[in-house]
Amino acid sequence: MDIKDVENLAELARIELDEEEKKSLLHDMESILGYVKQINEVKIEDVEAEYQVYNVWREDELEKDRDFSLELILQQFPESQDGFLKVKKIL
Amino acid sequence: MDLKNLTIKKARLALDKKEFSALDLASAYLTEIKNKNEKLNAYLEVYDDVLAQAKRADEMMARGDSYPLLGIPLAIKDNILVEGRKTTSASKILGNYFASYNATAILKLKKQGAVFLGRTNMDEFALGSSTENSAYGVTKNPYDPSRVPGGTSGGSAASVGADMALGALGSDTGGSIRLPASFCGVYGLKPTYGGVSRYGLAAAASSFDVIGPIAKTLEDAEIIFNAIKGKDELDSTSISQNNKTETEKGKVVGIPWDLIEADGINPEIKKNFKEVVEKLKTRGYKIKDIKLPNCLALYYIVNFAEVSSNLSRFDGVRYGAHISANDVLGEYFASRGEGLGKESRRRILLGAYVLSAGYYDAYYGKAQAARTVLRRDFKKIFGEVDLVLTPTSPVPPWRPGEKADPLSVYLADIFTVTANIVGLPSLSMPSGFMEVEGVKLPLGIQFMAPHLSEDLLLRVGKEYEA
Numbered sequence: 001m002d003i004k005d006v007e008n009l010a011e012l013a014r015i016e017l018d019e020e021e022k023k024s025l026l027h028d029m030e031s032i033l034g035y036v037k038q039i040n041e042v043k044i045e046d047v048e049a050e051y052q053v054y055n056v057w058r059e060d061e062l063e064k065d066r067d068f069s070l071e072l073i074l075q076q077f078p079e080s081q082d083g084f085l086k087v088k089k090i091l
Numbered sequence: 092m093d094l095k096n097l098t099i100k101k102a103r104l105a106l107d108k109k110e111f112s113a114l115d116l117a118s119a120y121l122t123e124i125k126n127k128n129e130k131l132n133a134y135l136e137v138y139d140d141v142l143a144q145a146k147r148a149d150e151m152m153a154r155g156d157s158y159p160l161l162g163i164p165l166a167i168k169d170n171i172l173v174e175g176r177k178t179t180s181a182s183k184i185l186g187n188y189f190a191s192y193n194a195t196a197i198l199k200l201k202k203q204g205a206v207f208l209g210r211t212n213m214d215e216f217a218l219g220s221s222t223e224n225s226a227y228g229v230t231k232n233p234y235d236p237s238r239v240p241g242g243t244s245g246g247s248a249a250s251v252g253a254d255m256a257l258g259a260l261g262s263d264t265g266g267s268i269r270l271p272a273s274f275c276g277v278y279g280l281k282p283t284y285g286g287v288s289r290y291g292l293a294a295a296a297s298s299f300d301v302i303g304p305i306a307k308t309l310e311d312a313e314i315i316f317n318a319i320k321g322k323d324e325l326d327s328t329s330i331s332q333n334n335k336t337e338t339e340k341g342k343v344v345g346i347p348w349d350l351i352e353a354d355g356i357n358p359e360i361k362k363n364f365k366e367v368v369e370k371l372k373t374r375g376y377k378i379k380d381i382k383l384p385n386c387l388a389l390y391y392i393v394n395f396a397e398v399s400s401n402l403s404r405f406d407g408v409r410y411g412a413h414i415s416a417n418d419v420l421g422e423y424f425a426s427r428g429e430g431l432g433k434e435s436r437r438r439i440l441l442g443a444y445v446l447s448a449g450y451y452d453a454y455y456g457k458a459q460a461a462r463t464v465l466r467r468d469f470k471k472i473f474g475e476v477d478l479v480l481t482p483t484s485p486v487p488p489w490r491p492g493e494k495a496d497p498l499s500v501y502l503a504d505i506f507t508v509t510a511n512i513v514g515l516p517s518l519s520m521p522s523g524f525m526e527v528e529g530v531k532l533p534l535g536i537q538f539m540a541p542h543l544s545e546d547l548l549l550r551v552g553k554e555y556e557a
Contacts, residue, residue: 009440009447013399014406014420016428017436028437029444031498036388036445040453042461049459050466056327063324068192069174076189078413087408088419 001030092119094254099163099311102257106152106162113152113162117145117206120164124208124255131231133240133249135169136177137209144206151204158203159314165200166256168247169210170217171302172291173197180293181225182215184405184412184430194291195326196260196302196319203318208256211246215432216402217264217295219243220503221489222271224434229491233275235530238488241274243267247305248275252533258306258315264295265390266483266507268303269519273483273535276521279305280312280549283542284514285330287316288323296397299390299511309520309552316545332543341547344376345476347383355502356485359525363534364482367522367555371480374554379476383509386465390508391501392445392458399442402435437497462512469513473541478551481506483519483535487527506537515539518548520555 006026010017017025062068079086092111105111121141128134138144141164148162167173170180172190174197179185193201200207214224222230222245230245232238233253240249244261248268251259252275261268263281272279280303287302294300304315322331351364368378407413407426414425431439445454472479485505494500510517517539524531540547 005444006440009443012447013403013439013443014423014427015431015436015439016424021433021436025437025440028497029441031496032391032437032441032501033444035498035501036392036454039388039392039457039461042384042389042457042464044457044460044464047460047464047467049456050463051459058324065198066192066325067174070191072175072189072191073410076187076191076410078407078409085409088417088422090419 001026001033092116094119094123097257098308099160099257099306099314100308102163103159107157113145113148113206114142116162117141117164117208120208120256127253127255130236131233131249131253131255132228133211133230133246133253133255134166134209135179135181135212135227135246138176138207141206141208148204148206156204160200160318161204162206164206164208164257165315166208166211166247166250166259167197168244168259168261169213170262170293171197171260172293173207173210176210178210178293180216181213181227182430182432182435183226184407184426186226186412188411190291192291194302195288195323197291199319205318211244211250211259213246214243214434216293216398216435217243217262217267217300218398218434218438220266220270220500221491221494222246223491224432226432232488234532235488238490238532239274241271241484241488243271244305245271248272248277248279251275251277251305251307258304258311260302260315260319261305262292262295262300262302263511264299265394265511266504268305269483269507269517269535269537270503272305272519273521273537274488274533276533277305277307278309278312278521279303279519280316280545281510281517282316282320282545283330283516284511285326285328286332286516286543286545287319288321288326288329290323290325294401296394297401298393298397309549309556313549330543341477341551342376343379343476343478344371345379345381345472345479347479347481348380350383350385350505351481356482357487360482360485360487360534363523363525364536367536368480371555374557381472381476381479383479384465385505386509386512387501387505389458389461389465390504390512392454393462393512395438395442396446396455397442398435398438399446402431402439405430434497465509466513469515477540478547479539481537483507483537487525487532487534510539515542516545516548518552520552
């Protein structure tokens with residue numbers, strides 16, 4: 001790994017980093033990845049990963065006592081207009 | 092009021108006999124918190140309506156209502172949503188976030204009339220092992236305030252250990268209930284994955300996370316667990332205790348001696364553990380040597396991947412810290428760069444790395460296959476033994492800053508992560524003390540049992556203590 005890899009990952013993860021932190025992250029990540037690399041020594045023979053994935057359906061209705069506060073959601077929008085969330089122009 | 096010796100069970104009897112009211116009880120805890128919290132930093136916020144909640148509990152009792160937790164003062168980890176209350180996951184990016192709904196576990200406790208004292212400190216987004224990663228300062232260990240309380244539910248464990256709450260909710264992703272429970276001399280139960288609904292729990296690693304109790308006795312842990320467990324429509328991974336197969340006899344205990352005898356496990360902890368094993372034998376338990384791998388690499392790869400994905404929702408757009416910039420993308424970068432703590436940033440990047448096209452097979456894919464192998468291993472192990480026993484932590488509580496290298500902190504989870512990978516229920520209970528520099532520090536042991544066998548864990552724990 002080098003600083004470019006850290007910058008690329010930070011770009012993908014949408015995180016602003018200063019130069020000093022890039023360096024310290026590079027050091028930490030090399031050490032941590034060096035450790036977790038031992039996963040490659042685990043003998044798994046021909047075992048395939050089993051993902052316990054299944055669909056669970058329910059009606060799109062809230063139970064009676066499952067209230068949520070629309071007011072609290074709206075209050076926390078950093079910017080809003082007429083009850084809508086306002087964001088900067090995207091396109 | 093003698094808070095030191097008070098338990099949920101005793102308080103229930105006293106409340107029912109009208110020896111004191113819920114208001115008296117809540118006031119006693121508020122005084123204790125006032126005296127101790129400045130030093131320990133267990134609570135990030137003490138709620139301003141504690142006495143009003145207690146009055147409501149007294150009114151419910153006067154009406155003849157009766158629930159195990161009615162009027163019982165509890166502490167809540169800061170990643171479990173309480174409607175209308177600030178809930179920050181100990182992060183700056185949620186520093187101004189107010190929960191717009193109740194977690195299922197909270198709703199169940201509210202229905203019983205439990206009294207919430209406040210929200211407790213933790214490692215930011217439940218990433219850590221000591222509460223050192225909190226954006227709001229480290230919590231101190233009640234036994235030795237120069238040391239950490241363990242993490243990530245360190246504030247919850249410290250509040251119970253220091254008699255600042257009768258019990259608490261924590262969450263466990265890789266040991267976050269059990270490790271702090273052992274560091275603070277209390278009991279921590281990590282339920283079976285899905286045993287308690289995750290609805291309203293801020294997600295760390297979704298395939299590992301579970302909410303559970305921290306308490307002063309096994310009976311108390313059981314009371315809280317019974318109140319919060321069960322299938323919930325709003326968490327598709329939650330399960331009912333009724334799915335359980337028949338209870339095992341529970342007299343054969345497997346011990347992975349290879350792992351426990353390894354270098355890096357504190358000698359005093361090994362000694363204490365061997366004393367525990369001898370005591371178990373006198374209680375009629377058979378001990379069997381089993382083999383368990385070191386699962387830290389597997390655990391952390393999956394943890395990084397899931398954390399990286401879960402924390403992408405914090406972008407400053409809809410709630411939480413928002414930093415203005417020229418465009419939406421700029422706002423993401425600024426808000427996340429400023430709002431997320433160092434360990435969160437580190438794990439997000441590590442997650443992005445292990446999930447990236449070039450490395451996916453070598454890390455994440457391999458870890459998932461190893462997870463399947465481990466699940467099968469445990470099926471075999473639980474054909475031969477009823478429970479697995481280890482120390483909870485390989486090391487005693489450390490001093491803040493002492494483990495500067497993040498990897499050395501990860502290693503403290505060596506015994507606890509296994510239960511999360513397989514989804515097993517696991518109980519940490521106090522096993523004695525070790526003296527370090529003239530101060531007695533609590534030690535803990537950890538039992539693991541087959542899925543949905545919380546009752547077996549609690550029963551064996553009680554037999555061990557009898």
